Amino acid sequence: MAASSRAQVLDLYRAMLRESKRFSAYNYRTYAVRRIRDGFRENKNVKDPVEIQTLVNKAKRDLGIIRRQVRCFTHVTQAGVQWRDLSSPQPPPPGFRQFSCLSLLSSWDYRHAPPCPANFLYFW
Amino acid sequence: MLLRAAWRRAAVAVTAATGPKAAAPTRGLRLRVRDLAPQSAVPADTAAVPEAGPVLRPLYMDVQATTPLDPRVLDAMLPYLVNYYGNPHSRTHAYGWESEAAMERARQQVASLIGADPREIIFTSGATESNNIAIKGVARFYRSRKKHLITTQTEHKCVLDSCRSLEAEGFQVTYLPVQKSGIIDLKELEAAIQPDTSLVSVMTVNNEIGVKQPIAEIGRICSSRKVYFHTDAAQAVGKIPLDVNDMKIDLMSISGHKIYGPKGVGAVYIRRRPRVRVEALQSGGGQERGMRSGTVPTPLVVGLGAACEVAQQEMEYDHKRISKLAERLIQNIMKSLPDVVMNGDPEHHYPGCINLSFAYVEGESLLMALKDVALSSGSACTSASLEPSYVLRAIGTDEDLAHSSIRFGIGRFTTEEEVDYTVEKCIQHVKRLREMSPLWEMVQDGIDLKSIKWTQH
Numbered sequence: 028m029a030a031s032s033r034a035q036v037l038d039l040y041r042a043m044l045r046e047s048k049r050f051s052a053y054n055y056r057t058y059a060v061r062r063i064r065d066g067f068r069e070n071k072n073v074k075d076p077v078e079i080q081t082l083v084n085k086a087k088r089d090l091g092i093i094r095r096q097v098r099c100f101t102h103v104t105q106a107g108v109q110w111r112d113l114s115s116p117q118p119p120p121p122g123f124r125q126f127s128c129l130s131l132l133s134s135w136d137y138r139h140a141p142p143c144p145a146n147f148l149y150f151w
Numbered sequence: 152m153l154l155r156a157a158w159r160r161a162a163v164a165v166t167a168a169t170g171p172k173a174a175a176p177t178r179g180l181r182l183r184v185r186d187l188a189p190q191s192a193v194p195a196d197t198a199a200v201p202e203a204g205p206v207l208r209p210l211y212m213d214v215q216a217t218t219p220l221d222p223r224v225l226d227a228m229l230p231y232l233v234n235y236y237g238n239p240h241s242r243t244h245a246y247g248w249e250s251e252a253a254m255e256r257a258r259q260q261v262a263s264l265i266g267a268d269p270r271e272i273i274f275t276s277g278a279t280e281s282n283n284i285a286i287k288g289v290a291r292f293y294r295s296r297k298k299h300l301i302t303t304q305t306e307h308k309c310v311l312d313s314c315r316s317l318e319a320e321g322f323q324v325t326y327l328p329v330q331k332s333g334i335i336d337l338k339e340l341e342a343a344i345q346p347d348t349s350l351v352s353v354m355t356v357n358n359e360i361g362v363k364q365p366i367a368e369i370g371r372i373c374s375s376r377k378v379y380f381h382t383d384a385a386q387a388v389g390k391i392p393l394d395v396n397d398m399k400i401d402l403m404s405i406s407g408h409k410i411y412g413p414k415g416v417g418a419v420y421i422r423r424r425p426r427v428r429v430e431a432l433q434s435g436g437g438q439e440r441g442m443r444s445g446t447v448p449t450p451l452v453v454g455l456g457a458a459c460e461v462a463q464q465e466m467e468y469d470h471k472r473i474s475k476l477a478e479r480l481i482q483n484i485m486k487s488l489p490d491v492v493m494n495g496d497p498e499h500h501y502p503g504c505i506n507l508s509f510a511y512v513e514g515e516s517l518l519m520a521l522k523d524v525a526l527s528s529g530s531a532c533t534s535a536s537l538e539p540s541y542v543l544r545a546i547g548t549d550e551d552l553a554h555s556s557i558r559f560g561i562g563r564f565t566t567e568e569e570v571d572y573t574v575e576k577c578i579q580h581v582k583r584l585r586e587m588s589p590l591w592e593m594v595q596d597g598i599d600l601k602s603i604k605w606t607q608h
Binding site: 050053054055057058059062065089092093095096099100 | 211219222223225226229468563564565566
């Protein structure tokens with residue numbers, strides 16, 4: 028398999044930064060952005076195509092993690108806001124999904140073997 | 152129908168609006184996740200009013216008390232909280248097998264962080280339980296021949312309390328004093344070891360003053376005198392390199408929620424070669440090699456394993472960054488404020504835990520003044536009482552300086568802006584409190600406070 032080109036790596040970098048900026052929590056957001064920048068900068072002179080591909084694969088897995096966690100945090104905090112409003116006498120607004128976080132989690136495919144956290148190795 | 156569509160559009164607009172707003176860095180400094188119901192200061196009757204904007208929460212600078220979950224850790228845990236919910240000790244079906252596989256993977260991740268074999272890791276409910284198992288377990292197992300233990304005066308409360316309960320059972324315990332730097336004197340340790348000493352317990356990094364004890368030297372001394380060496384490494388694991396074989400450590404306590412893992416889980420390392428025998432504290436079905444019965448909580452241990460793996464990869468990067476931020480904090484405070492003392496040895500010190508005493512200012516009042524920053528004076532375990540910390544007393548800090556100490560914690564997620572904000576507010580409030588202090592006035596006039604004879608009324 029041909030190693031990823033410079034353009035692909037840059038696309039991945041931009042995608043990771045874009046996703047990271049959507050973390051609603053200040054500390055996670057700033058950490059992710061900073062770590063991605065520092066990680067890509069640290070590895071910018073890697074020449075070996077096999078090593079580059081390994082790093083790119085790890086980064087793609089990390090991008091998946093960021094996407095899931097951003098969505099999960101957003102759902103949890105939205106649900107939190109709605110729960111607070113439920114204490115008032117007003118009825119909950121239509122379209123409110125209390126377990127939106129769990130419906131997100133059902134997208135984890137449980138029919139296959141569980142994900143292997145040992146391959147959690149970080150590019151950044 | 153039109154109304155519902157309009158509401159849905161409005162709801163989408165609100166959530167879209169919070170996205171870019173949350174991304175602005177300076178506003179984001181005190182901008183946090185919306186405040187959830189239990190901590191909300193807004194009384195219930197005003198809940199009918201729609202939220203004006205996001206509720207601000209303080210900056211978190213208390214990482215020694217606990218740390219936030221790393222998103223990578225939560226990502227590893229979630230499947231085991233939702234889908235793969237089997238009991239890892241169920242041997243007859245796939246739910247059990249997959250949970251067991253996850254548990255064993257986590258064990259390997261924890262072991263590789265400290266240079267141990269996976270069979271030497273026992274999962275517990277936290278470092279407190281690990282300390283209890285290590286100290287009481289070893290002492291009681293060898294009680295027929297060995298009746299003496301050694302520990303230090305600056306250990307965590309659970310270690311000191313375990314020793315105290317063993318004294319009630321008839322053991323003798325030597326509490327070694329520490330020097331002004333917070334580090335123990337190795338010659339005193341050697342002198343304290345008796346022929347009937349079974350265990351020496353010294354924590355690696357102190358949770359209050361951040362001092363690093365000379366673990367490798369202590370390990371060497373204990374191994375040469377054939378005494379078991381236990382270290383409470385809750386604040387050190389994943390932050391400084393540790394190797395149980397190089398440092399000749401026989402038992403080690405690990406805490407999950409200090410290394411960006413979940414709360415309620417920890418581990419104890421118990422050496423197998425040469426074998427350290429431990430009497431189990433918790434009886435039951437014989438899980439965890441009989442040393443800690445009870446179902447192992449799969450999601451929590453998966454979180455602990457993931458946290459250890461992330462810590463191993465990020466250790467160097469985090470250490471460099473935290474050192475830089477700590478340097479920045481200390482330099483900026485010290486150059487703007489006189490009479491500030493850093494407690495603990497400046498050289499053998501973990502940079503992320505900074506304990507400063509501000510003379511002529513009361514610690515609690517400074518903490519209350521710094522309400523935008525979550526800080527602590529002394530350890531969380533003893534924060535309910537107003538007594539000065541026993542650790543500061545052990546390093547010989549004056550009573551008045553012990554009362555004015557604040558502990559700043561810098562962690563993986565701490566930003567430069569947070570450090571700068573904390574420094575700025577700290578300087579502002581210390582100056583303000585000192586202006587109000589009659590002691591400060593007297594010092595400015597050149598009076599030596601120690602020469603004053605205070606009269607009683």
